[in-house]
Amino acid sequence: MRIAVTGSIATDHLMVYPGRFAEQLLADRLDKVSLSFLVDRLEARRGGVGANISWALARLGLCPVLVGAAGTDFAEYSERLRAAGVDTSSVRISDSLHTARFVCTTDREQNQIATFYAGAMAEARAIDLAETVRLTGGIDLVLIGADDPEAMLRHTTAAHGLGIAVAADPAQQLARLEGEQVRRLVDGARFLFTNEYEAALLREHTGWSEKEILDRVGTWITTFGAEGVSLIRAGRSPLRVPAVHSDRIVDPTGAGDAFRAGFLAGIAWGRPPDQSARLGCALATIVLESVGTQEYKLLAADLVSRMVDAYGPAEAAEIEPWLSGVS
Template identity: 60%
Template sequence: MRIAVTGSIATDHLMAYRRRFTEQFLGDRLDRVSLSFLADSLEVRHGGVAANISLGLARLGVAPVLVGAAGKDFAEYGSWLRDNGVDTAHVHLSETLHTARFVCTTDLDHNQIATFYAGAMTEAVHATLTSVQERTGRLDLALVGPNDPRAMLLLTRECRRLGIPFAADPSQQLARLSGPEARRLVRGARFLFTNEYEAALLQERTGWTEEEVLRQAGVWLLTRGAAGVDIGRSGQPWLHVDAVPTTAVGEPTGVGDAFRAGFLAGVAGGLSYEPAARLGCALATVVLQVVGTQEYKLSATEMLASIEASYGSDAVRELEPHLPSL
């Protein structure tokens, strides 16, 4: 299965604040916030939604094509991705701007305050799926992830024009989209990915009810953090898949991207939605245990042990053939 992953490519600056943000909030002063949090640590890591998902797919044996925009500082990052099995030939390189920056501080309760600088991502309109198909052949799926909003709309339109099935993953960019734009991104998607907050925001932006969203998208993957993921399909009962628990929490950034990679790798391998979501949850927990979105190591033995503890021996037998490259 040939998958193109479109969206952000970024450098992550991840800071830990070993207290709680809420301790500094004053309920009657939220209209004039001026706060400074003294971080206890800083990690600089490779990141970006599209790059994280692409690397996760590659580590699970699926060869993805990364489609996005990066800056003049991308040489080392590009080499890292290629060394890990990601096709970067269709990354547009800006001649003047730096690769996007994600600056995120996480507190003791895993609440996060983040700032994103788009940088070279503003040139993502130059990275197209047409050029990918001309070089690699027909795509079986394209994920349209958070990106420059103009690029997201163009890529979705391109999927429809070329007949490429697509997954809609608007993520953080939902806040920047108008109602008509949000509806255009979701309508006709094979898969829709959101977390709980994004699900509510999507319904507010589109004016659609939950069932109307389900009628517009084939399968809705609604992630709920430690509570797992719900899988919705129009006219059918929701399915629920528990998360794979862990006590060794590193940093939550990139966990949702890992779920998407695991789920799509499972679908690419012929799994039905529920076991594919279990694979996604297992990979998400691996990423949760480390600091950085791409620094994790995969072990088939350890993943299968966590899958068995969470879902039982039948799940192991179903998923074991899909971990041959580990």
């Protein structure tokens, strides 16, 4: 299965604040916030949801196609992605704008305050998905990740028109999308990804009940952090997959992207959704233990060991033969 990943390409500036944001926020002064946090650490890393998911898919042995927009400063980043196995030929390079920037501060309780500058991402709407399909010789599934909203809608429409399966992952863009736009992104998706908060926001924006959403998608996957993942499908009993535990959580940034990559890799290998979700949970935990969204060490033996501990030897043995391409 060939997977195209559409979504943001960005540079991440990740900072760590040793205190608690809550201690500085006054409930009766939230309409006039003026705060400055002295941080202990700054890490500049490559990121963006489209690039993160593509990177992880490539590390698992697949050959994903990254579809997004970046600036003229993307050359070194592109070379790094290509070396890992990501096809970057469908990335549009802006003549005038910088690659997007994500600036995020995390406190000691893993709460985050973040700002995102779109930059060249705004030009993603000019990308023609049909041209990507022609250049690559065919795409089997397109993940519609957080990106320029018009690009997300255009790619969704194009994928459906081309008969390509869609994995809808509106994520952070749910906050700025209108109801009709969200309905267009969701309707007809083979997979729908949300976290717990986004699931509630999705229902609010679409005006659809859970049943009405399930009537329009194949599988709805919702992540609950340390509480694991739920998979629900119309007419079937819900499945719940526990998270892979860790005592060494360093930075939550990028864990959701890693989960999606693990899940989609499992699907690409023909594994069932629950087994794919277990792989996604194991990969997400590895990312949680690293600073940066693409800086983690990935070993097949480590993935298998984590799955043995979390789900038992039999479940790990089912996925182990598919990890030969891990690098």
